[in-house]
Amino acid sequence: MTRGRPRDPATDTAILTAALDLFIDRGIAGMSMEQVAKRAGVGKPTVYRRWPDKERLIADAIETQVSADIRWPTDGEVATVEARDLVRRNIAAAAATAADPRFRGLVAQIYGSAVTHPLLMQTYWDHYILPRRTTVLAMLRRAQADGAVDADADLDVLIDMLAGAVTYRILQPNPPTARQMRRYLESLYRQVGLLE
Amino acid sequence: MTRGRPRDPATDTAILTAALDLFIDRGIAGMSMEQVAKRAGVGKPTVYRRWPDKERLIADAIETQVSADIRWPTDGEVATVEARDLVRRNIAAAAATAADPRFRGLVAQIYGSAVTHPLLMQTYWDHYILPRRTTVLAMLRRAQADGAVDADADLDVLIDMLAGAVTYRILQPNPPTARQMRRYLESLYRQVGLLE
Structure with a gap:
């Protein structure tokens, strides 16, 4: 029922890693969804399709790190x-x-x-x-x-x-x-x- | 023995207040000595004459607030x-x-x-x-x-x-x-x- 291509887990990982790196370096005020997309090597719509805003993306990115540890x-x-x-x-x-x-x-x-x-x-x-x-x-x-x-x-x-x-x-x-x-x-x- | 005009406590207060406001709003990464000077209504050299760097200025500005409370x-x-x-x-x-x-x-x-x-x-x-x-x-x-x-x-x-x-x-x-x-x-x- 979802539109577009199916989600690629490698893309999710690239986006989450990019978001986490940027967040640790610059904080939420110093980073943008555009920078996340660029660093992850994907288009901005690909990021927004998965995460509607910075807060939800960063929360998931933090969790990826913390739950692994x-x-x-x-x-x-x-x-x-x-x-x-x-x-x-x-x-x-x-x-x-x-x-x-x-x-x-x-x-x-x-x-x-x-x-x-x-x-x-x-x-x-x-x-x-x-x-x-x-x-x-x-x-x-x-x-x-x-x-x-x-x-x-x-x-x-x-x-x-x-x-x-x-x-x-x-x-x-x-x-x-x-x-x-x-x-x-x-x-x-x-x-x-x-x-x- | 110090050169230049004597320090004016009102100028110190204006600089400390401006630094504290900017720090609370933007954090240390988001603020500059230039913005502090502008907000305090003084020249940049006036700020630097009193505080050689952001860290020392912000530490003193925090202290002004905390020690008053x-x-x-x-x-x-x-x-x-x-x-x-x-x-x-x-x-x-x-x-x-x-x-x-x-x-x-x-x-x-x-x-x-x-x-x-x-x-x-x-x-x-x-x-x-x-x-x-x-x-x-x-x-x-x-x-x-x-x-x-x-x-x-x-x-x-x-x-x-x-x-x-x-x-x-x-x-x-x-x-x-x-x-x-x-x-x-x-x-x-x-x-x-x-x-x-």
């Missing part, structure tokens, strides 16, 4: 595995991602556009962050039930403290290496009871 | 007043500042430039953030001694959790009102033992 626990794992075990399993990968200069560049630009271009944060938040917060919330509820996390902790604030500390730390001068980030995460998780 | 406890207060009392005294002002759209815009642009223009973060960090971290560290050490904060807490990580949560929260979609921010701060401080 971080494996989130499934609902089944959250239900059956202790939160501390899930944290231990994923801590090395999380540290490597957080210490990656490309990830730092990404976080900086996402934050940087939050007030001047709120639609990007809104789009990324609704599609990608909220579902993950739901997963982390389930982990923390389980950790509370197990007595690892304080029973009266405000879990929404706790999630902000965890995510906020990591993103704040990596944007400070002298960003951590993966090894330093791992020690940092251990200290952070220990602080809230998610590690012994 | 937040009163930090003195060393004497930290030494003699319980951390929980200091928190209680300052929580309303801190909530009002954090909920201010101008403060949100400022935080977004500071984070946004952290990777592409690291010299701004470095300058602001060295001159303004580090001294305040020292104050907060002294408060937290005292709170530890009083038994309010966990004796084995990693205080550097704890500071990141506090500052990180607030800045992360205000950049999320649906930013809080001052009243919501106050409840948020209460929950945050309670979490680490800085409020009952």
Whole structure:
């Protein structure tokens, strides 16, 4: 039922990569759909046919990077595995991602556009962050039930403290290496009871 | 001993205000010393005579805004007043500042430039953030001694959790009102033992 040629996954990848590179280098204000098309080696209509605006394109491009790096626990794992075990399993990968200069560049630009271009944060938040917060919330509820996390902790604030500390730390001068980030995460998780 | 006319505080204020407005609207990448001069109604040499580069000018401009809003406890207060009392005294002002759209815009642009223009973060960090971290560290050490904060807490990580949560929260979609921010701060401080 769709008109025109079928979508070519290689074209999608080229467009998403071009959008991500431009976003990390210049931010949403400094880039255009035209530049994305040029860098991806396609026509502007090809980009617009797939993504109606910069916000949706960039949100998908960010997700391509983030989902390739971080494996989130499934609902089944959250239900059956202790939160501390899930944290231990994923801590090395999380540290490597957080210490990656490309990830730092990404976080900086996402934050940087939050007030001047709120639609990007809104789009990324609704599609990608909220579902993950739901997963982390389930982990923390389980950790509370197990007595690892304080029973009266405000879990929404706790999630902000965890995510906020990591993103704040990596944007400070002298960003951590993966090894330093791992020690940092251990200290952070220990602080809230998610590690012994 | 200085050459030329003496510095006029009104000129400094005009330049700092122009720099802050431009920075919040466009970020460091989108603004020039020339635009600052024009907006302030002075010549470019007048700006450069006072500030050798954008980074130093913006760092001072940010500070003008932040220091007007937040009163930090003195060393004497930290030494003699319980951390929980200091928190209680300052929580309303801190909530009002954090909920201010101008403060949100400022935080977004500071984070946004952290990777592409690291010299701004470095300058602001060295001159303004580090001294305040020292104050907060002294408060937290005292709170530890009083038994309010966990004796084995990693205080550097704890500071990141506090500052990180607030800045992360205000950049999320649906930013809080001052009243919501106050409840948020209460929950945050309670979490680490800085409020009952």
